[in-house]
Amino acid sequence: MSDLVTRLRRHNWRITPQRRVIAETLEGSHVHYTAEEILERACERMPELSRATVYNTLNEMVALGEILELTLEGRSKRYDPNADHEHHHLICEGCGLMKDVHAVGNPVDWLPGDERHGFTVTRASITYRGLCPECQAAA
Amino acid sequence: MSDLVTRLRRHNWRITPQRRVIAETLEGSHVHYTAEEILERACERMPELSRATVYNTLNEMVALGEILELTLEGRSKRYDPNADHEHHHLICEGCGLMKDVHAVGNPVDWLPGDERHGFTVTRASITYRGLCPECQAAA
DNA sequence: ATCCTAACTTAGACTATGTCTAAACTAAGA
DNA sequence: TCTTAGTTTAGACATAGTCTAAGTTAGGAT
Known part of the structure; x- marks a missing residue:
């Protein structure tokens, strides 16, 4: 179900x-x-x-x-389909494989007030990039 | 030039x-x-x-x-055109206005080892979202 | 200077991704 | 049963981007 x-x-x-x-x-x-x-x-x-x-x-x-x-x-x-809880994405630059990941803390907190240009900042998403184990082995 | x-x-x-x-x-x-x-x-x-x-x-x-x-x-x-130094982006959800912004620290550090799934993680980009001053006033 | 070659540019055909439209279908209430 | 609003469908259309084949250009060799 x-x-x-x-x-x-x-x-x-x-x-x-x-x-x-x-x-x-x-x-x-x-x-x-x-x-x-x-x-x-x-x-x-x-x-x-x-x-x-x-x-x-x-x-x-x-x-x-x-x-x-x-x-x-x-x-x-x-x-x-996982809209429930905050998560980010990790993408392999070799093959495009994507994983859901969880970072510590809230990225909104890492943006200083003087970098906000008067915006109200409500959310932030992080895209991590790297190489998955298979693509590391192939390299 | x-x-x-x-x-x-x-x-x-x-x-x-x-x-x-x-x-x-x-x-x-x-x-x-x-x-x-x-x-x-x-x-x-x-x-x-x-x-x-x-x-x-x-x-x-x-x-x-x-x-x-x-x-x-x-x-x-x-x-x-600004590929020189690390920066992120802040986007207004009302009108689409985009600003370059600089966050404190390196987001790669906020991803715990057990969330890396064996990847070597080389970089991360953050997309911040919110409302620009004009769109706040209009709301 | 002229020729040669590789790099560059071009128009337009083509592909991929997604939206829109109008007609047909379906389900639920009067 | 009739009506109506919501849903589904095929296919036309729109948009973003790539490819191809032919023509052009720049710069080195002669």
């Missing part, structure tokens, strides 16, 4: 078969898929599912705050 | 009129333009400049390490 589906239902969101398949595809993964990858995987269970429904559904889940949209390099956005 | 042009020349890079215009357009700005914006502005000085040359030139300058490519939300990449 998908916990994401439960959370979505609380928003009085109609849980159609299409939306259920998309939510379960997202949540069942430990990597962050692109919309096209989600379409491809969801179509294995529901072949008539359309591209537009996948894009619409992902955008709506982002708007509801139940999943995160990640804009990283490479061309396409990726979707992270 | 463009300092970026000087740095590019050191890479034995042929400085053509097109490349000079692109470099000077980049460097003259305090905002980070998209490739299309650079094309548009550079064309004011050199109307026959082609889109392909702008994209090629920007990609080559990124590969040489002389400018930074920023992948932020919104659909297009932006280019930052």
Whole structure:
């Protein structure tokens, strides 16, 4: 049973078969898929599912705050079902592998007042880069 | 005289009129333009400049390490001529205004060893989000 | 100076990613 | 059953960026 589906239902969101398949595809993964990858995987269970429904559904889940949209390099956005708790991302510069990570402290605190240019700063996300164990071995 | 042009020349890079215009357009700005914006502005000085040359030139300058490519939300990449010293970005969630900022300390130090999953972590960039003074007033 | 070659530039075709539209379908209440 | 709002669909459209093939240019060799 998908916990994401439960959370979505609380928003009085109609849980159609299409939306259920998309939510379960997202949540069942430990990597962050692109919309096209989600379409491809969801179509294995529901072949008539359309591209537009996948894009619409992902955008709506982002708007509801139940999943995160990640804009990283490479061309396409990726979707992270883990919107619950603060986390950052660690990306391998060799192969593109991505991991969720947790940093100590709040990065907002590391930004001095005179660097804020009058902004109210509400959040911060950190993208760490390096080489994963496999790519270190290959180098 | 463009300092970026000087740095590019050191890479034995042929400085053509097109490349000079692109470099000077980049460097003259305090905002980070998209490739299309650079094309548009550079064309004011050199109307026959082609889109392909702008994209090629920007990609080559990124590969040489002389400018930074920023992948932020919104659909297009932006280019930052200030590759020299470490800095992060602060973005207004209201209007999209972006500022370069400097945080205290090195974010790599805030990532505990057991959160590194065996990666060698070489760098980190922080994206701060909030509301600029104008958007606070409007809210 | 002229030739040669490699580097550079160009227009436009092509690809990838994502949005929009209009029509059809579905579910729930009157 | 009828109505209505919400949902889904195919495909057209939009945008960002890359590729290709041909033409141009710069600079070294003769």
